[in-house]
Amino acid sequence: MSETPAVYRTNREAKGALAGIPLRGISEIILVVSDVARSVAFYRDVVGLLPDDLGSPKFAWFWAGPEGASQRIGITAGPLSYGAAHVKGPQHFAFGTERSRIPGLKKALEAQGLTVEGPVEFKFWDALSIYFSDPDGNRVEFCGFAKPR
Numbered sequence: 001m002s003e004t005p006a007v008y009r010t011n012r013e014a015k016g017a018l019a020g021i022p023l024r025g026i027s028e029i030i031l032v033v034s035d036v037a038r039s040v041a042f043y044r045d046v047v048g049l050l051p052d053d054l055g056s057p058k059f060a061w062f063w064a065g066p067e068g069a070s071q072r073i074g075i076t077a078g079p080l081s082y083g084a085a086h087v088k089g090p091q092h093f094a095f096g097t098e099r100s101r102i103p104g105l106k107k108a109l110e111a112q113g114l115t116v117e118g119p120v121e122f123k124f125w126d127a128l129s130i131y132f133s134d135p136d137g138n139r140v141e142f143c144g145f146a147k148p149r
Contacts, residue, residue, distance in 0.1 A: 017108035027070040027096035027143045032078040036060060039075045049073065070096040070145060094129070094141035102128040102144040119144075 014020025033039040040060045043049045052061035058077055065071030074092075097105070102119050109116045109132055118130035126146040134140055 017105045017112070019108070021101075023142075024096035024098075024145075024148070025071065026064075027094035027141070028072045028074055028092075029064070029094075030074040030076060030092040032091070033075055034077065036075055036077050043073065043075065070143070092139040092141065094143045097142055097144050099126070099128050099144035099146045102130055102142060105142050105144075106130045 031039070036058060040051075040054060043060075043062050044051055049062035049064065050067055052063050052067075052072060054060050060075045062073045062075070063069070063071065064073045106116050106119065109130070114132045116130050116132045119128040120131070121128055122143075125143075127143050129141050129143045131139055131141050
């Protein structure tokens, strides 16, 4: 009988808000750059990422996974302000999860003494997000999607 890989085992000593229940992975990473157009050309033409939304001179989205999936790279000249003022910090990244988990995750993080902003609703994604900062001020997001992305 083969052993179950560690990533799929239930951890009885799981800690924190997630309590050992895995997320869907990284939803997004936001990069603050000095020149959005130059970075768009680099990530599109050199790296080869597929564009999601290049409609703004101040912000761009690229797919970092399958097109239509939640893994994306955001590029901005900063400060981080896409969507709303809740995206603060030197860097920002988001983990994808199920929308139904957001209230419980917020409660669990607050129980550990963290200040949690949200939930913030994104109707165009059918998603709810909560935001909190790590010890270095990086902004972490749990983005809960109603449908798998």
